[in-house]
Amino acid sequence: MDQLRDAAAEGRIDFDELDTRLEQALTARTHGELAALTADLPRVDSPASRPPLVLKGGMYGASRGPARWEVPGHVIAHGGVGGVKVDFTRVECRLAEVAVEAYGETSGVTIVIPDGWAADTSGIDPGVGGLKDETTDARLPGTPLIRLTGAGGAGGVVIRHPNRRERRKLDGNPVRG
Structure with a gap:
C-alpha cells in the first residue's frame, strides 16, 4: 500500500x-x-538515477552494512588488499534489480543478501579465486534480484545469505563467544 x-x-x-x-x-x-x-508501475529508481556506490578494499578493507543504508541501482566493489563486504540484510530496497560489480582482486568480495532475495551470477568471470554462490533460487515477490558481474581475481567473490552469527544479530539476540 x-x-x-x-x-x-x-x-x-x-x-x-x-x-x-x-x-x-x-x-x-x-x-x-x-x-x-x-509490478507494472514505472520505476523512478533506476541504475542511472543515482551515482553508483563504490567500495574499495585498499589496505584495510571496506564494508557497507549491516546498518541501514540506501541502496543505489549500481554497486561497485573492489576487494583490493583488505577485502570488501557488502551486507544488504537491513536495507529496504524498492528496486526490482541491483547491479553489483565485484572485483575480488587480492582479498576478495563478500556479498550478503537477505533470505528471499535471489542472485544472477552468470555475468561474473570466476578468475583464479573463483565464485562461491551460496544463495537459493527462492525469490519472494517484490524483492530485488542482485545481478552480479565482474571478476573473481585472486581473492574470489562470495555471495550468500546471512550465516548463523549474522542471523542472531538480525534477530536482536546477543552473540556470545
Missing part, C-alpha cells in the same frame, strides 16, 4: 487508479496478488 501511495504522490498513477489498487490490496489473499498490483 505504501508503494501505491508513493506512486500516486510521484505521479506514476492517478488517484482513481490508486483507489482501485488500494481496494484490491485490502482484499488480496496471497503475496502474488499483492505483487501484481505494483
